[in-house]
Amino acid sequence: MVRLDLTNIHLNYPLLARSASGMKAEGDVESSRIVYDKNGRPRAVRALSGIDLSVGTGERVALVGHNGSGKTTLLHVLAGLLPPDTGTVSIEGQVTSLININLGIQAQATGHANITLRGLAAGFSRKQIAEKRDAIANFSELGPFLDLPVETYSAGMRMRLSFAIATTFTPEILILDEWLSTGDASFRQKAADRMRTFSQAASIIVLASHSLPLIEQVCSRVVWLDSGRVRMDGDVAAVLDAYQEAMAEA
Incomplete structure (x- = not known):
């Protein structure tokens, strides 16, 4: 049986001193995702927070979300390129990245x-x-x-x-x-x-893409990431409709 399971995955990106000293509360990263040290200085960015994901044989899963939502970071965790800070990654099968x-x-x-x-x-x-x-x-x-x-x-x-x-x-x-x-x-x-x-x-595909027609053609399920969290996970049409509506209102 080929499958992958992620349970309560959390991952922070440490900030270099120069990046931290020049960081603004608003910009590419939402202020709520910035982790501060005891002196109030930014030391990391929450890339993934509480991710639970299970994918079984035959599934083609698309990851959608705006830039910075955590799609590529999640792919790196699945590919074994980035270890999570906390949580468990269980993979049965050979991964090709x-x-x-x-x-x-x-x-x-x-x-x-x-x-x-x-x-x-x-x-x-x-x-x-x-x-x-x-x-x-x-x-x-x-x-x-x-x-x-x-x-x-x-x-x-x-x-x-x-x-x-x-x-x-x-x-x-x-x-x-x-x-x-x-x-x-x-x-x-x-x-x-x-x-x-x-x-x-x-047996399993996990694809991050901005191409909605491609997702509709290739995938059987969509996971919408927002600020490093799963906002919605389910049927392609339902998730894409909700995602497009949210993007139009942004």
Whole structure:
């Protein structure tokens, strides 16, 4: 059984001295989310507060909310990139994260070495990586460049390699920050086709997006985040209607 469960998740972002000294009570962060020390100085921002979320096999969940609502932070918690300050994270299944597909690429290592390193980091065996190596190489279209250090690649070549590695292994739990499109025009359609196949193979998808038509097309459930808290969780149409109404009144 593939599933994920978050229980009473709280996470604060510590503020650097310079950020704290220049912070205003009003602005990008609501004053109620600022954590102060005993001397009244801001020391952190509440990114997530009391998040409870359970997702089971077959669910496609969208996260919506204005910028700063906690969507990306929650994705980072689900992907294991940020540990919560308090609360429990329970995940059954292999997580594939496309939040930042360049994360973990070693610039001084070759393309082939990065295929191995990224595969091992994702929990796959050397045998599984070897079985997928040709498919990754063919999709990336990098040919002999895979024998060269990644630091010699252009930005587009790095993206091709990262995308090919990230989307070749069949995902169980897929974590996405917006719907991924990548590369130049000649590669973009190929990547879009791969994304459709890739997402269909996943047992669970959690997607943060501002594209309501995409959410209606792909997702079966919507979680609306507001100021780091779950404001509404349920049917796509019902949550999106309430969210759009609130945004229109803001």
